[in-house]
Amino acid sequence: MNREVRVRFAPSPTGALHIGGVRTALYNYLFAKKMGGKFLLRIEDTDQTRFVPGAEEYIKESLEWLGISPEESPWHPGDCGPYRQSERKPMYMQYALDLVEKGHAYYAFDTSEELEAMRERLTAARVVQPQYNSITRTQMKNSLTLSEDEVKTRLASGDPYVIRVKMPRKEEVRLNDMIRGWVMVHSSTLDDKVLMKSDGMPTYHLANIVDDHLMGITHVIRGEEWLPSAPLHVLLYRFFGWEDTMPQFAHLPLLLKPDGNGKLSKRDGDKLGFPVFPLNWTDPFSGEKSSGFREQGYLPDAFLNFLAFLGWNPGDEREIFSLEELAEAFSIDRIGKSGTKFDIAKAKWYNEQYLRLKTNPELMQYLIADAKADGVDIPIEKANAMISLLKERVTFPSDFWRDSKFIMAAPKEFDQEVASKKWNADAAKVLGAYATVLDGFDSPFDAVAAKALLESTAEAEGIKLGKVMQAVRLAVTGSGAGPDLMEVFAILGTAEVSKRIRFALNNLTVVA
RNA sequence: GGUCCGUUCGUCUAGGGGUUAGGACGUAUCCCUUUCACGGAUAAAACACGGGUUCGAUUCCCGUACGGACUACCA
Incomplete structure (x- = not known):
């Protein structure tokens, strides 16, 4: 049997998609691409009480931003639609009923109060696992304990009910996880999970099996939080008679918080100092x-x-x-x-x-846009030079403008700490002379020329350039740190540099 | 509590019966340099513990500890 690989990402639209989900989507996408198969997206919105407006659109936009868009999805349907479980609602009941007929599922009429009472009773009796299972179901209101007539009457009169899986009392369930190898669980530790809810919607357990089967899913790649319920899913495939096309499972390790305490969750928001979502x-x-x-x-x-x-x-x-x-x-x-x-x-x-792999024209877009937002227009040529200057020094695109603003606006004040340490009479002397030299300079002014000129000026004054370099930077940029100064001079041009020096000379006082 | 999953530097990890246990991020130091970065170099830094199996275990097995997930008419 050589089926085309089909994998799915099946988020539930209950809020923003968090990065763990994004990684799951990515691994599914990568596996599909690697195998020459298809990556699809199915919206698991069977819990209408948790519906969040905008969540589905958010999922779509996130995947598009990352370039891992599914080939089949609610907005690009393939042959296996609909791709929203809420729209598939009518098809689930027949499958649940099929299981009831085969004796693998049953109707249960217990109210939530009765379920609560059962759990309390079991807890009080120190039962290790208070759950609806092969033992406790004999004491509950379901089609296994009620007479056939009463069940019919209840169903006919519209009594609310759920359909539960009839978990075998003792059976070893094995599954060969692609990441973890053989995982074995005894059915006695599993409970009679609800398959159909009283509102007529399936639970995840039923819906994901039916849909994966109908959609021809070959591999289920999902988070480790699903591992405990995977045996139930294997059993369901068996009950349906779909074992021969059952997908292979791969349960991904969880994404944990940096401190190692628990999995990363949506509720972490920005509390950890970084986003947990792909988009705002x-x-x-x-x-x-x-x-x-x-x-x-x-x-x-x-x-x-x-x-x-x-x-x-x-x-x-x-x-x-x-x-x-x-x-x-x-x-x-x-x-x-x-x-x-x-x-x-x-x-x-x-x-x-x-960022460093990107070309200057690509990066200039960020710089130009950010500057414009501050009301500053940067000519293309200058923007290009500014990018070259900063490319190796930034982490985010927004750093470009933040770190090069000083080029577009002369400093009005100076870093006091640097001034007190580095500003002195020698520096003022060199700068004064340099400004004069610049005013009379009319050859092409590039970084090499700027430096040669500065060096010769300092030499003429009998002052070592290294001694005053920080002061020079301070005078022209207002700060003690930044990108290559001579390149900055070249971008600024002789007139601007000279002007800034004169301003600094007038506004910085020499500490004796 | 029960079931299941996991455990190599601070972090992401490679490796695998015999290795100087490798790389990357981060950290530190040095070099480059007009500063800060970049780059280069160097350093500190790990096989959770206890039993087996074995000539030999970090590697295989079993326990223990620790961590995590799950334990809903949520997914």
């Missing part, structure tokens, strides 16, 4: 805002590269991979087993690497 998100109910990696200045390729390496590695020492290269190198058996702590420092490093 405002909760429509509480109005709470959370920042996203995109808005923080992370480049999609860098973010993807970083995310891919959280739990997977290519087995060699390469670190930088484009999406295509990731797909080419990807394999499930190189995914680690243990949970992965999130390290934002590495994400920044990746961003720096990708």
Whole structure:
């Protein structure tokens, strides 16, 4: 049997997609690409009480930003639609009923109060696992304990009911996880999970099996939090008679908080000092805002590269991979087993690497836009020079303008700490002379010329250039640190440099 | 509590019965240099513990500890 590989990402639209989910989507995408298969997206919105407006659009936009858009989805349907479980609602009941007929599921009429009472009773009796299972179901109101007539009457009269799976009393359930190997669980530790809810919607357990089967899913790649319920899913495939096409499972290690205490969750928001979402998100109910990696200045390729390496590695020492290269190198058996702590420092490093790979014209867009937002227009040529100056020094695109503003606006004040340490009579002497030299200079003024001129000026004054260099920087930029000064001079031009020097000479006092 | 999963430098990880246990991020120092970065070099830094198996275990097995997930008519 050689089926085309089909994998799916199946988020539930209950808020912003968090990065763990993004990584799951990425691994699914990479696996599909690697295997020449299809990556699809299915919206798991069977819990209408948790519906959050905008969440689905958020998922779509996030995947688009990263360039891992699914080939089949609610907005690009393939042959297996609909791709929203709420729209598939009518088809689930027949499958649940099929299970009831086969004796693998049953109706249950217990109210939530009765369920609560059962749990309390069992807890009081010190039962280790208070759950609805092969033992306790005999004491509950269901089609196994009620007479056939009463069940019919209840169903006919519209009594609310759920359909539960009839978990076998003792059976060893085995599953061969692609990441973890054989996992064995005894059915006696599993409970009679609800398959159909009283509102007529299926639970995740039923819906994901039915949909994966109908959609021809060959591999289920999902988070480790699903491992405990995987045996139930295997059983369901068996009950349906779909074992021969049951997908292979791969349960991904969890993304943990940096301190190692628990998995990263949506609720962490920005509390950890970094975003947990790909894009900015405002909760429509509480109005709470959370920042996203995109808005923080992370480049999609860098973010993807970083995310891919959280739990997977290519087995060699390469670190930088484009999406295509990731797909080419990807394999499930190189995914680690243990949970992965999130390290934002590495994400920044990746961003720096990708920023440096970009061309000046690409990067100029950021600089020009940010400057414009501050009401400053930067000519193309100057912008290009400014990018070259800063490219090796920035982490985020927004750093370009932040770190080069001083070029577009002469300093009005000076870093006092640097001034007190470095500003002196020698510096003033050299600068005064240099300004005069600049005023009379009409050859092409580049970094080399600027430096040669400065050196000869200092020499003429009998002062070592190194002694006053910091003061020169202070006078022209207002600060003691920054990119290559002579390059800055070249961008500024002789007139501007001279003007700034004269301003500094008039406004900085020499401490004796 | 129960079930399941996991455990190599601070972090992401490679490796695998005999290795100086490798790389990357981060950290520190040095070099380069007009500063800060970049770059280069160097350094500190790990096989959770206890039993087996074995000539030999970080690697295989079993326990223990620790961590995590799950334990809803949520996904």
